[in-house]
Amino acid sequence: MSISTQLPNTFSEPTLSIVRASVSVVIPTLNEAKNLPWVLRRMPSYVDEVVIVDGRSQDNTVGVARALRKDVVIVEEKRKGKGVALRSGFAAASGDIIVMLDADGSMDPQEIGWFVSPLQHDYDFVKGSRHVTGGGSEDLTWLRRTGNRALTALANAVLHSNYSDLCYGYIAFRRECLEVLQLESDGFEIETELIVRAAKAGLRIAEVPSIELERISGASNLQTFRDGWRVLGTMARECVLWEAPTAGARPEALRRVKYAYANVSFPRTPADPQSLLSLREAA
Numbered sequence: 318m319s320i321s322t323q324l325p326n327t328f329s330e331p332t333l334s335i336v337r338a339s340v341s342v343v344i345p346t347l348n349e350a351k352n353l354p355w356v357l358r359r360m361p362s363y364v365d366e367v368v369i370v371d372g373r374s375q376d377n378t379v380g381v382a383r384a385l386r387k388d389v390v391i392v393e394e395k396r397k398g399k400g401v402a403l404r405s406g407f408a409a410a411s412g413d414i415i416v417m418l419d420a421d422g423s424m425d426p427q428e429i430g431w432f433v434s435p436l437q438h439d440y441d442f443v444k445g446s447r448h449v450t451g452g453g454s455e456d457l458t459w460l461r462r463t464g465n466r467a468l469t470a471l472a473n474a475v476l477h478s479n480y481s482d483l484c485y486g487y488i489a490f491r492r493e494c495l496e497v498l499q500l501e502s503d504g505f506e507i508e509t510e511l512i513v514r515a516a517k518a519g520l521r522i523a524e525v526p527s528i529e530l531e532r533i534s535g536a537s538n539l540q541t542f543r544d545g546w547r548v549l550g551t552m553a554r555e556c557v558l559w560e561a562p563t564a565g566a567r568p569e570a571l572r573r574v575k576y577a578y579a580n581v582s583f584p585r586t587p588a589d590p591q592s593l594l595s596l597r598e599a600a
Contacts, residue, residue, distance in 0.1 A: 337437065338412070338413035338414050338433075338436070338437060338491075339365040339366070339411070339412040339413045339414070340363060340364050340365050340366070340412050340413070340414045340416065340429070340433055341364075341365065341366040341367075341368060341410035341411060341412030341414070341415050341416070342360065342364050342366070342367050342368065342415075342416045342418050342426070342429065343368045343370065343403060343406035343407060343409075343410055343415060343416065343417055343418070344356070344367065344368065344369050344370070344406070344418050344419070344420045345370045345372070345399055345402035345403060345406065345419075345420065346369055346370065346371045346372070346374060346378050346382075346420045347371070347372045347373075347374055347378075348374045348375060348376045348378060349374065349376075349378050349420040349421065350374070350376040350377050350378045350380075350381045351376075351533065351534035352420055352421050352422045352532070352533045352534055353378065353381050353382055353385065353420060354381065354385060355422050355533055356418070356420055356422055356426060357382065357385040357386050357389075357426075358385065359425060359426040359427050360386070360426045360429075361426060361427060361429055361430060363430070363433075364416075364426075364429060365412055366388075366390060366410060366411060366412055367382075367386055367388075367389050367390065368389075368390045368392060368406045368409050368410050369382045369389055369390065369391050369392065369420075370392045370394050370402040370403070370405050370406040370409075371391065371392070371393055371394065372394050372395075372397065372402060373393075373394075373395065379391055379393075390409055390410075392405050392406060392409050396503070397503075398503035398504045398505075399504060399505045399507060399508075400500070400501075400502040400503040400504050400505065400506065400507035400510075401503045403417060403500075403507055404500055404507070407495055407500075410492075412492065413491065413492055414433055414436050414489060414490070414491060414492070415489065415490060415491075415492055415495075416429055416432060416433070416488075416489040417486060417487065417488045417489070417508075418487070419486065419487075421532035421533060421534075422530060422531075422532055422533035422534075423456060423529050423530050423531065423532050424445075424487045424527070424529070424530075425527075425528065425530065428445070428487070428525075428527055428528075429489070431525045431526070431527075432445065432487070432488075432489035432525060433489065435523035435525065436489060436490070436491055436523075439521065440521045440522070440523040441490060441491050441494055441515070441520035441521045441522070442488070442489075442490045442491075442494060442515040442520045442521070442522045442523070443488065443489045443490065443522070443523045443524070443525060444480065444482070444485075444487075444488055444512065444515075444522060444523070444524045444525075445482070445485055445487030445488065445524075445525060445526070445527035446480075446481045446482035446485065446524050446525065446526060446527060447482050447485055447526075447527060447528070447529050448481045448482045449481055449482075449524065449525075449526045450526060451526035451528075452482075452526035452527050452528060453528045453529070454528070454529040455528075455529065455530050455531045456529055456530065456531045456532070457529065461484075464484075465482065465483060465484040465485075468483050468484060468548055468549065468552070469481065469482060469483040469484075471549075471552070472512070472513065472516075472552055475552075475556050476513065476516040476517065476556070477516075478516040478522070479524075480512065480516075480524065481524060482524075483509070483512060483548070484508075484509075484548060485527070485529065486505075486508040487527050488508070488511060488512075490511075490515070490520075494515070494518075494520060496562075497514075497518045497520070497561065497562055498510075498511065498514045498515065498518060499514075499562075500514075502551070504547070505547075506547055506548065506550075506551040509548050509551040509552055509555070510551060510555055513551075513552055513555040513556060513559075514555060514559060514561065517555070517556075517559065517560075517561050518561035518562070519561065
């Protein structure tokens with residue numbers, strides 16, 4: 318499904334007087350040299366730190382990152398797995414707010430401000446959604462959409478939560494959440510682990526719209542049926558076995574707020590429909 322008519326050319330960055338907390342962006346990479354130029358050039362000015370966790374790339378990913386951003390923090394991770402990479406990145410990050418971002422160009426860094434802003438207003442955990450007003454996807458097949466919808470409904474029923482998009486990993490949270498969430502997963506299941514534990518721990522959760530783009534280069538490792546079963550297994554394990562530290566729970570827990578693009582807190586400038594895709598191709 319094309320969402321090109323929703324793509325913006327320019328974004329209004331949050332006022333720096335409001336964005337007081339330092340922001341670290343953690344990006345796992347594996348042979349992403351062709352994708353990083355667009356991703357790093359789209360990084361907002363208020364991002365204080367970019368942490369690249371590289372899993373032995375063979376295409377000069379690290380060299381490209383250093384050439385594009387002189388102050389980039391490089392973590393070389395010898396072990397395999399997205400969860401391993403993210404946990405290493407979280408440990409290396411120094412920001413008050415940590416943002417998870419994929420390196421393939423499917424997540425636009427210019428949306429980071431919409432994730433950061435709720436964290437400045439007493440929220441703990443912010444989840445991107447492709448399925449609320451203003452969100453969308455150019456890379457979501459009917460099968461993936463149907464599976465995601467079923468898994469999301471199941472998670473909400475079990476957790477008494479109000480998520481609209483379980484299987485999407487554009488996430489930001491306050492650093493202190495790491496002490497409560499106690500992350501353990503080594504693979505891509507870490508995203509499900511994060512989302513389930515955030516709800517069980519009583520974190521204040523906000524959901525913001527996000528547009529998922531097609532990856533710029535390379536092949537996705539996603540396999541719908543295999544990954545769906547892994548998400549389901551992780552969700553079952555977390556719901557049954559994991560207990561949140563009581564100190565982390567808060568009574569207002571499962572409240573969720575959706576911010577549409579029209580909201581004054583998240584201004585967006587309409588532009589030519591193909592402008593963002595053109596920027597990607599020119600990068």
